Amino acid sequence: MYTVLICDDDQAILDSLEIYLELEGYAVVKATNGEEALEAAKQHEIHCIVLDIMMPGLDGLNATLKLREANNVPIILLSAKSEDTDKITGLSFGADDYVTKPFNPLELMARVKSQIRRFATLGSMETRENVLTTGGLSLDPDSKEVTLDGDPVRLTATEYGILEFLMKNMGKVLSTNQIYEAVWNEPAFSTEKTVTVHIRRIREKIEINPKEPKYLKVVWGIGYKVEKY
Numbered sequence: 263m264y265t266v267l268i269c270d271d272d273q274a275i276l277d278s279l280e281i282y283l284e285l286e287g288y289a290v291v292k293a294t295n296g297e298e299a300l301e302a303a304k305q306h307e308i309h310c311i312v313l314d315i316m317m318p319g320l321d322g323l324n325a326t327l328k329l330r331e332a333n334n335v336p337i338i339l340l341s342a343k344s345e346d347t348d349k350i351t352g353l354s355f356g357a358d359d360y361v362t363k364p365f366n367p368l369e370l371m372a373r374v375k376s377q378i379r380r381f382a383t384l385g386s387m388e389t390r391e392n393v394l395t396t397g398g399l400s401l402d403p404d405s406k407e408v409t410l411d412g413d414p415v416r417l418t419a420t421e422y423g424i425l426e427f428l429m430k431n432m433g434k435v436l437s438t439n440q441i442y443e444a445v446w447n448e449p450a451f452s453t454e455k456t457v458t459v460h461i462r463r464i465r466e467k468i469e470i471n472p473k474e475p476k477y478l479k480v481v482w483g484i485g486y487k488v489e490k491y
Contacts, residue, residue, distance in 0.1 A: 264378050267302050269293040269322070270314040270340065279312065282367045286375070296320025300328055308335050310378050312370070315341040315352065323355045330356035336377035340365070353491070358397075359476070372470050380411040394429040397491035399468060399477050401429050410468055420445065421464050424457070428478065428488040437485040461486055 266288045268279045273294070280290045291306050293299040295317050303311070311329065315322035326337055336358040349360045359373055380398040394401045398411040406422060408415040417425065423445040428436060438457040439450035461480075465472040480486055 263287065263289050264309040264382075265289040265291060265306055266374060266378075267291045267293065267299060267306070267308045267311045267313075269296070269299040269302075269312065269317070269325070271295060271317045272314070275314075275340075278367065279370070282371055283374070286371055288374075296322065296325030296328075299325050303329060303333055303335075308333075309381060310374050311335060311337045312374065313337055313339055313357075315339055315343075323352065326352075326355045326357055336381050338370070338373055338377060369471055376411045376470060379413070394426075394432070396429070396432060396477060396488060399429075399488075401426055408468075415467050417464065417467065421460055421467075424460055425464055425468075425478075425488070428486065432488055433490045435481045435485050435487045441486065457486075 264287075266283050268276055268283070268290060269292075270276050270279075271294050276292050276294070280292065283290050291302050291308065293302050296313075297320050299311070299313060300320070302308070313322045313325060320328075322339055322341075326339070329335075329337065337356065338359040338361060339352045339357045340361055340363055341352065342363045352360045358377055361370055361373065376398060392403060394403070400409045401407075403426060408417055408422065408425065424441055427441060427444045438454045441457050442448075442450040461478065462472070465475050465478050468477055469475045477488055478486060479489055
């Protein structure tokens with residue numbers, strides 16, 4: 263059985279998350295501040311940590327830094343702040359994911375499951391130099407296989423071509439014309455809608471919440487990119 267450590271100074275949130283996690287079959291350890299979370303991580307074998315940022319004493323960001331000194335388990339931060347800069351700060355402190363309050367408990371459960379599955383399979387995954395990887399998303403140009411947290415993702419040939427092109431240019435913003443010309447091998451002409459439809463389908467297959475994508479992001483008025491983690 264996998265164990266999830268949840269840390270929040272709001273007792274109602276702790277109790278609610280405990281119920282949902284136990285229904286999913288996880289053991290739960292609870293903490294109400296950063297210091298308690300650090301102590302719990304020492305005393306228990308933890309497979310995922312859900313950690314609120316805004317807490318008295320040791321906050322979630324600094325607790326994440328201290329946890330990362332000796333622990334590589336997945337950390338999902340919870341915060342009422344939704345600005346991209348806040349998310350980037352959380353990830354730069356060593357978190358694996360970031361969920362904005364108020365959140366859908368079912369979405370959070372999906373993220374916990376995804377992080378645990380990825381963490382559990384990392385040790386047994388064969389490292390291959392040419393595999394393109396960001397977070398839990400991997401693409402193998404040789405076998406043409408795409409996996410998300412170790413699970414296969416079924417893409418059409420066109421969807422695969424788009425994702426491969428974006429992942430080979432990880433972090434770069436590419437216009438719809440650039441994507442079309444690279445994948446369709448012909449000059450772009452009124453192609454924005456064609457590319458957009460395929461992007462939407464890819465997101466439905468690789469994102470937990472396609473409306474708030476983690477991997478395949480739009481830069482409005484410019485194009486698309488795959489985020490590097």
